[in-house]
Amino acid sequence: MMKTKTMVASLFRRTFRCNPVAAIAINSQTNLPRESLQHFSSKSLTTGRLQFSGRVFCSESGxxxxxxxxxxxxxxxxxxxxxxxxxxxxxxxVDYFQIFGLEKKYEIDPRSLEGKYKDWQKKLHPDLVHNKSQKERDYAAEQSAKVTEACRTLTKRLSRAMYIMKLNGINVNEEETITDPTLLMEIMELREGIAEAEDSKALNQIRSQVQEKLKQWSDSFVEAFESQRFYEAVKCIQRMTYYERACEEIVKKL
Ligand SMILES: [Zn+2]
Incomplete structure (x- = not known):
């Protein structure tokens, strides 16, 4: 039992210490123009598939x-x-929120994921069923991978935002070229700041500024998302993508 515990703990560390944005399972490169988002929004409302009540929405496959x-x-x-x-x-x-027994809402406490993640891996990890049938070993490999991906996705603000948009039928293209000159300037300055930072103190200072920005844009995302201003929500995600990457750059240098 002890061995399993240690194994799961180290798996958790290995999986989540480095969490590249690129790992997000969003494949679509679709750029959604404003019109299609409005169309989407009104379509969802008329079919009643999404039910917004406060900060929660429900899917039909409940x-x-x-x-x-x-x-x-x-x-x-x-x-x-x-x-x-x-x-x-x-x-x-079964969506990622259900795996962790969470309501399908953006604002969650990521710290609440770790315990549940470990519990699942103690039941689902492929190493625990090596003496069972091939069928069940396959199930273990798939379930365990899904739980890992779910935890990874829900842990970070950016990937969680993208995932909740995906559940709403909107695939965000995080690679969209930035055209806003003010933002471009800000990005250049931040990159320079990171490149020129001389010690970890300076880097940590930049990091806390970037994390503050990430939090602000995450709050803006919640507002936009909840009032179904999806075009704006996508813009917030693109901002968050950029700050998340800056954080990763800083971590690499630390
Ligand atoms: Zn049974």
Whole structure:
């Protein structure tokens, strides 16, 4: 048991110490023009797929996902069957928030993820089922990878923002070229500042400024997202992308 604990802890550290933005599973390069976002927004409202109440929205695939454990038929099996201890196949309708027992809302406490992540890996890690059938070993590999990706995605503000937009049907192109001259200037100055910083004290100072900016734009994202101003929300994400990368650059130099 002790060994499992240590293994999971080191897996957690390995996975999350370095969390490149590039790992976000957003593939679409679609640039959404203002019109299509408005279209999207009104479409969602008319179909009633999204229900905004305060800071929460719900998806239609809420409750009726599990058809029971593949091995013993236990109805409450979710990722793992507590009754017969077998790992369940990945269910694509299960989103990352559900894995962590969270409401589908942007503002979460990332610290609350770690405990749950470790609990899942103690049940789902492929090393724990090496003597079971190939089928279940495959389930373990897939479930464990999904839980890791879920934790990685929800941990950071930027990837969480992109994910919650994706759940709303909007794929954000984080690579979109920056055209705002004020922002361009700011980026250049920040890059210079990082390049010229002489010691870790100077770097840490820049880092806390950048993190403050990241927090401000994250707050703006929440506002825009919750009032369904998706065009603006996308702009906030692009800002956050840039500050997140600056942070990574600083970490590399530290
Ligand atoms: Zn079962």
């Amino acid at each position: 409750g009726e996902r599990s058809s029971g454990c593949w091995n013993c038929g236990e109805k409450s099996a979710f990722l793992f069957c507590d009754s017969c201890r077998s790992i369940q196949p990945v269910d694509d309708s």
